Amino acid sequence: xxxxxxxxxxxxxxxxxxxxxxxxxxxxxxxxxxxxxxxxxxxxxxxxxxxxxxxxxxxxxxxxxxxxxxxxxxxxxxxxxxxxxxxxxxxxxxxxxxxxxxxxxxxxxxxxxxxxxxxxxxxxxxxxxxxxxxxxxxxxxxxxxxxxxxxxxxxxxxxxxxxxxxxxxxxxxxxxxxxxxxxxxxxxxxxxxxxxxxxxxxxxxxxxxxxxxxxxxxxxxxxxxxxxxxxxxxxxxxxxxx
Amino acid sequence: xxxxxxxxxxxxxxxxxxxxxxxxxxxxxxxxxxxxxxxxxxxxxxxxxxxxxxxxxxxxxxxxxxxxxxxxxxxxxxxxxxxxxxxxxxxxxxxxxxxxxxxxxxxxxxxxxxxxxxxxxxxxxxxxxxxxxxxxxxxxxxxxxxxxxxxxxxxxxxxxxxxxxxxxxxxxxxxxxxxxxxxxxxxxxxxxxxxxxxxxxxxxxxxxxxxxxxxxxxxxxxxxxxxxxx
Numbered sequence: 001x002x003x004x005x006x007x008x009x010x011x012x013x014x015x016x017x018x019x020x021x022x023x024x025x026x027x028x029x030x031x032x033x034x035x036x037x038x039x040x041x042x043x044x045x046x047x048x049x050x051x052x053x054x055x056x057x058x059x060x061x062x063x064x065x066x067x068x069x070x071x072x073x074x075x076x077x078x079x080x081x082x083x084x085x086x087x088x089x090x091x092x093x094x095x096x097x098x099x100x101x102x103x104x105x106x107x108x109x110x111x112x113x114x115x116x117x118x119x120x121x122x123x124x125x126x127x128x129x130x131x132x133x134x135x136x137x138x139x140x141x142x143x144x145x146x147x148x149x150x151x152x153x154x155x156x157x158x159x160x161x162x163x164x165x166x167x168x169x170x171x172x173x174x175x176x177x178x179x180x181x182x183x184x185x186x187x188x189x190x191x192x193x194x195x196x197x198x199x200x201x202x203x204x205x206x207x208x209x210x211x212x213x214x215x216x217x218x219x220x221x222x223x224x225x226x227x228x229x230x231x232x233x234x235x236x237x238x239x240x241x242x
Numbered sequence: 243x244x245x246x247x248x249x250x251x252x253x254x255x256x257x258x259x260x261x262x263x264x265x266x267x268x269x270x271x272x273x274x275x276x277x278x279x280x281x282x283x284x285x286x287x288x289x290x291x292x293x294x295x296x297x298x299x300x301x302x303x304x305x306x307x308x309x310x311x312x313x314x315x316x317x318x319x320x321x322x323x324x325x326x327x328x329x330x331x332x333x334x335x336x337x338x339x340x341x342x343x344x345x346x347x348x349x350x351x352x353x354x355x356x357x358x359x360x361x362x363x364x365x366x367x368x369x370x371x372x373x374x375x376x377x378x379x380x381x382x383x384x385x386x387x388x389x390x391x392x393x394x395x396x397x398x399x400x401x402x403x404x405x406x407x408x409x410x411x412x413x414x415x416x417x418x419x420x421x422x423x424x425x426x427x428x429x430x431x432x433x434x435x436x437x438x439x440x441x442x443x444x445x446x447x448x449x450x451x452x453x454x455x456x457x458x459x460x461x462x463x464x465x466x467x468x469x470x471x472x
Contacts, residue, residue, distance in 0.1 A: 016365045019325045126325065151323055154367050200320035203285050207313045208381070210305055210337045 008161055012154030014070045018118065019126035019151060025065055027128045028226050029135030034233035035120030038240075043113040045240035048101075051108040054236055058112075058119035061229070067122035071115070078114035082107040123229075126151055130205075148198040148205075155197070160190050252277055252288075253444045259389060259420045264411065266431040267424040268454070269441030270463040275424035276316055278441070279391045282422065283313045295389075309338070312382030316393040318374035322366045327358065327377050330366065334385040352380045355413075357406060372403035379410065389420040396430060408434070428454065428464055440464075 042054050055075065062071030086103040089095065121129060126147065133143030167182040252274050259265045269275050280286040282293055284300045284307070293300040295307055315321040324330040331352065335345045353359045356376040361369060369377065379395065395411070396404050411434065415421055423435065431438055432452050440448040442462040448454070459465040 012365070012367060016325050016367075020329070148323065154365075155319065158367065197320070200315065200317070201323045203280065204313075204315055204321045205323060206305075207283055207285055207308060207311075208334050208385075210309045210334070 008154075008157045010073070011157050014073055015150075015154050017067055017070045018122045020067070025128070026124050026226050026229075027131040029132045030230055031120070031124065031226050032129065032132030033136070034230045034237075035117065035124075038233045038237055039113050039117040039120070041237050041240040042116055043109050045109060045112075046105060047240060047242065048105060048108055050236060050239035050242075051105075051112040053239065054112040055115050057232060057236060058115040061119035061123045064225075065119075065122045065125075071118050071122055074118040075111060075115040079107060079111040082110035121150075144202050144205075145195070145198045148201040149194050152194065152197050152201065156190055156194055159193060160186055163189060251444045252281065255441075255444070255446050256291075257422075257439050257446065257449070259422045261388065261420040262415065262418045263437065264415050264421045264423055264435045266435035266438045266452070267422060267441060268426065268428065268431050268438055268462070268464065269424075270426055273441040273462070274444040275441055276393055277444075279313065279393050279422065279424055283311055283391055284308070285313070309334070309385055310388045312385070312387035312390045314379055314382060314390070314392040314395055316397070318371070318378040321378045322374060322381065324366065326363055326365055327369075327380075328362045330377060330381045331362075331384045333381070338385060348384050348386075352384045355383070355410060356380045372399045375399055375403060376406065379407065383410075383414075387419075389422075390414060391422045391424075393424045394426070395423065396425065396427060426464060428459060 038054065042051060045051055058071065058075070059068070062068045086106050089099055089103040092099070124132060129150070130144065130147040133147050136143050163186050164182065167186070255274070255278055257265070257267075257278075267275050267278065277286065281288055282300075284293060284304050287301075295303060295310065300307060322330055324333055328349070331349050332345065335348060340348070349362070350359075353362060356379060358373065358376050358380055361373055361377070366374065366377065375395070379392075382390065392411070395407050399407065408430075411421065411423070423430075425431065431454070435452050438448075438450060438452055438454060439446050440454060440458055440462050447462060448458040456465065
């Protein structure tokens with residue numbers, strides 16, 4: 001199996017597990033907002049301690065939703081990639097204390113933000129995320145588009161692979177330039193395809209939505225678990241900002 | 243009305259589908275069949291004109307009326323949005339608030355009818371096109387709608403899957419469902435439909451029985467010339 005096939009199938013499998021709605025523990029917009037805000041502040045926080053706490057909190061959420069394996073893979077891969085990117089700093093002859101702290105902060109930010117978003121997604125599942133986004137009326141249709149785009153990432157991964165192969169079939173030189181041009185053209189095409197796919201998926205969703213989901217959202221009351229998560233997330237947001 | 247992704251536009255279209263009959267909507271690519279199906283399902287709003295369900299404007303009955311209408315999309319990848327086949331079937335059953343044993347019974351019945359029992363717990367993206375097509379049909383049959391709007395249900399599938407689909411469509415008609423079948427396959431129309439509407443460029447250019455005059459097929463671009471390689 002080629003490396004890209006492993007990446008695509010791993011991405012697809014992880015996203016399928018995270019999206020699973022069988023263990024959705026929340027449909028709340030408030031929990032979603034808390035998750036998004038914590039993801040955002042984690043990505044620029046300077047506090048290593050707060051970022052470590054964010055990762056621990058994320059782990060607890062992922063365990064609660066019984067999707068800890070996928071969460072762990074995402075977290076480890078994020079940490080690994082950010083470490084590879086910052087590795088030159090550590091081998092530089094001009095390395096000083098500030099430089100090493102900056103590089104560690106970069107790794108912690110990347111890991112914590114990926115980890116916390118994955119944890120909230122695993123906690124809510126795709127249906128929870130969709131309901132949460134629909135509750136944010138200010139986003140309008142954009143919320144549903146975001147949810148459906150996220151849902152179809154595995155499909156886009158395989159589509160990108162097919163596009164790449166189909167376009168490479170018409171490359172007759174060993175020169176790398178056409179391959180790069182092809183790869184760049186796929187990015188734009190995939191973005192356009194994702195928008196169209198989200199449009200159709202939203203229609204398909206509406207066609208089989210009899211109204212009960214709306215009723216559920218309208219009369220939704222946060223439970224103790226959700227309130228606890230929101231309070232803890234708020235504390236961590238403040239800790240990250242201080 | 244028009245479809246944002248392709249810009250198809252309908253002009254002055256009018257048709258009726260009764261329970262217990264298969265009505266065919268025949269037309270070439272881009273003739274407006276999909277746009278019309280989406281409008282009939284209440285998924286696109288017309289600038290003028292209206293869709294009625296048993297005499298009452300559909301718009302006023304939504305979203306509850308959706309349980310009476312099943313839409314099969316042209317591309318099953320557009321239709322299927324849940325992580326697994328089982329999630330896909332349970333999506334509507336969960337909304338109906340049925341007891342667990344009833345849900346299980348309905349899933350079993352539909353899975354057996356469409357021969358998808360062995361893939362119920364698989365992720366949707368891992369299925370073949372024919373399997374996806376059967377799952378898409380199962381996802382609407384499971385809630386037992388009275389009217390079915392099928393957009394090219396037999397396109398791009400192998401003979402085995404085609405037979406399954408055709409048998410199911412026939413059994414649905416016998417069960418008293420009203421079926422609108424959009425297709426460009428003239429032979430299929432002759433075999434299944436009791437009435438036919440031929441569409442081209444957003445208009446209905448002909449309506450009648452399953453025997454369609456040749457000049458209508460030529461005008462609609464549905465008749466191929468005799469081409470052979472020497």
